[in-house]
Amino acid sequence: MTLTRHPLTRRTLVGLALAAPLATALAGTALAADPIRIGYQLPLTGNTAQYGQDFKTAAEIALARFNASGRLPVKVEIVFEDSRSDAKEGVTIARKFVDDPAIVGVLGDFTSGVSMASAQVYKEAGMPQLSQSASHPDYAKISEWQFRNITTQAGEGPYNAAWMLKKGIRKVALVGEQTDWGQTSVKYFADAFEAGGGKVVLTEYFNRGLPDFRALLTKIQRAKPDAVYTAFFYEDAANFIKQMKQLGINIPIYSTSAAHNQKVIELAGADAEGLSLTTNFMPSSPKPEVKDFVAEWVKVRGAEPGQFPAQAFDAVNIMLDAIVKSYPNVTRAKVRDALAATKDFPGVTGTTTFGPDREPVKQLMKVRIVNGVFTPIGE
C-alpha cells in the first residue's frame, strides 16, 4: 500500500534520471544541423600506437582548421576508433562505422594488413575508405571504394633502384621486415634492380622489433655488398644503424619513406649520418601550407613532424574536400565520386591526383642525413 501513496517509486526516479540527459541531447541535435561524420580507424594503443597517435593529432589539426574556416554550414566530426593494428579489431570497427548512417567516409587504417581486412567490409557496404599509409599494392585493387594517399612500393622500389644504379651500386643486400609490406617493398626493388643490371647478393627478413641485428649484420658484411637496401620503420632503422656502426661495418644504407622520421636521428645520433632515403614530405620546405602545418604541429608536439603525420593531414583534408564537393545531401557514393575526382589537391606532401586506379600520383624526393638533418639531394 505504501507504493500507491508514493507515486514516485525508485524505479521511476531512476528512469527519469536516465531519460533527462537523453532528452536534452536529442533536443540539442535537433536544433543544430546534424554534423557530418568521418570515421578514423587507427592504432591508439599497442605496439604501433605512436603512429596512430600521430595520425590523430594531425587529423585534429586539420579538422579544427576546417571547422573554423566555415567552408560548410554544418560541423564535421571525426570518430576515432582504436584498432590496435589488429585485423580482427579493424573489421569490427569497420562494421561499426558502416552501421552509423552519419558516417560518410572512413580514414585509415595504419598498416596494409588491417586496412585490407577492413576494406572487405567497406567494399560490401559501399563506404569510401582512404588510407594515409597502406602501401601494399593490392590494397587499392580491392574495390572502387579504396583510395590511398601514399605512393606504393611499386613506385618507390624502382625509383630507389634507379637511384642506386645511377650511383654505381652493382651489388646490393636486401633487408626487410617480415610483413606484407616489407616483402613487397623488397620484391619491387629487387625486380627493378636486377632488371637494371644489378645483383642481389643477399635477401634477409627479420621479425619487426628485433632488438639485436648483429648476427644479421655480420652476415651482410660477409656477402660484401656495395650497399644495403632496407625496408623497415624508424625504430628498427635506428637499431640497425647503431649496431652496424658498433661492428665497424661501413656500407651505405638506402631506405624507403617509412624510415623518414626525426626519431631516427634522435635515437641513432651521429650513427644515422649518411642514411639515404626517399620521401614526399620535407618539413623544411618553404611552401606556405607546409610551414603552417609544421608550425601547428610543433605547437602541439614540440618537434617537427615526419612523413606519416603529413600523410594523415593530407588524407583528412582530401576527405574533407570531397565532403565539401558533395554537399548538400552528402552520401557515401557522392563522397566516393568526389574522392575519385580529386585533382591537383595541394597538400603538404605535394599535389595529389587520384588516377583511375585510385592510386595517388606524387613526386618523390631524395634525401640524406647530413650533419644530423634530413637534407634534400639532387643525385
Added chain:
Amino acid sequence: MIDPYYLQQLAIGLSQGVIYALMAIGFTLIFGVLNVVNFAHGEVYTLGAFVGLLFITAFAPPFLVVLFVVLAAGAAMGVGLERIAFKPFRRFSDEASLKSRAMRESTLMSSLAVSIVAREGLEFAFGSQMQTLPFDYLINKPIELGPVTIVTGDVIIFAVAAIMLGGLQYMLTRTRAGLAIRAVSANPLGAKYVGIDTDRTIITTFALGSMMGAGAGILVGLYYGAIFPAMGFVPGIKAFVAMVMGGLSSIPGAVVCALLLGLSEGLATTFISSNWADMVAYGFLIVTLIFFPQGLFGAGRERV
C-alpha cells in the same frame, strides 16, 4: 684456423646469451626457486629501465649511481608487486588453503593483470615509441679483440650476471635467509610449522628477484639504446624458455640454457634466415617439454 666470421658470430651469440641469462636469473629465483607463478617479471624489467631513464634525464648522475637507484627501485617494485598480486592469495592460513594448488596458481592471472596494467600505463604516460636516451650513457662503445668486435656493455653485463649468479648461489646455500627461501619453496606449510616467517621470506625473495629484473632492464636498455613499454616481453619469454630448459628450479641450469639459446640464435641467422631465429627458442622449448620434462640436467636436485 676458424673463419673470423664464425668467431664474430659466436661472440654475438654469447653476448645475446648473457643478456638472456641476466633476465633469467631473477625470473628463475621467483618463478622456479620460490615456486610462485609470476608473469609480471617482464614489466619489472621495463619499469626498471624507465626508472633509470627518468633518473638519467632528471639528474644526469654517474652510471653506477643510476644502477644502484634502479636496483633500489626494483626491490621496492618487488615488494609492491607481492603486496598487490600475491599476498591476497595467502590470506587464509588454514591447511587446505596452504596446500591448494589453485590458490597458488591463481597468481598466474593476478600477476598477468598487474603486468598488463603496468605496460598499458607506461604506454599511456610515455607513448609506445622508443624513448630518446642521452648517448653518453649508452654502453655500446666498440672494443676490438683481434678479428672480433664486442662492446663495453658485453663486459659490464657479463660481470653483473656473474656477480648475481655467484651471489645468489652463495646466499641460497650458505646463509640462513637462503635456507629459509629453500624451505618455503620445498614446503610452505612445513616451513611455517618449524617457525619460519614465510611471509617475510617470500617478500625478501620478491625484492631480490625484482631487483635483478629491474637491473637487467636498465642495463639492456642502455646496451641497445632502446627503452619502450613493450621491451620486457621478448626477454621475458626467452628467460622463461631458459628456465624451463634448465629444469624450472635451477638457477645455474637456467643460465647455461640462456647461453645456449643465445648461441643457437646467433648461429641460426647464419645457417637459416634471421626471421626464423626466434623459432629456435620455441623449438628448444617444445623439445625440452617432450623429451626432457625435468629439464636438460635431469631431476632429483634441490631447488637453488
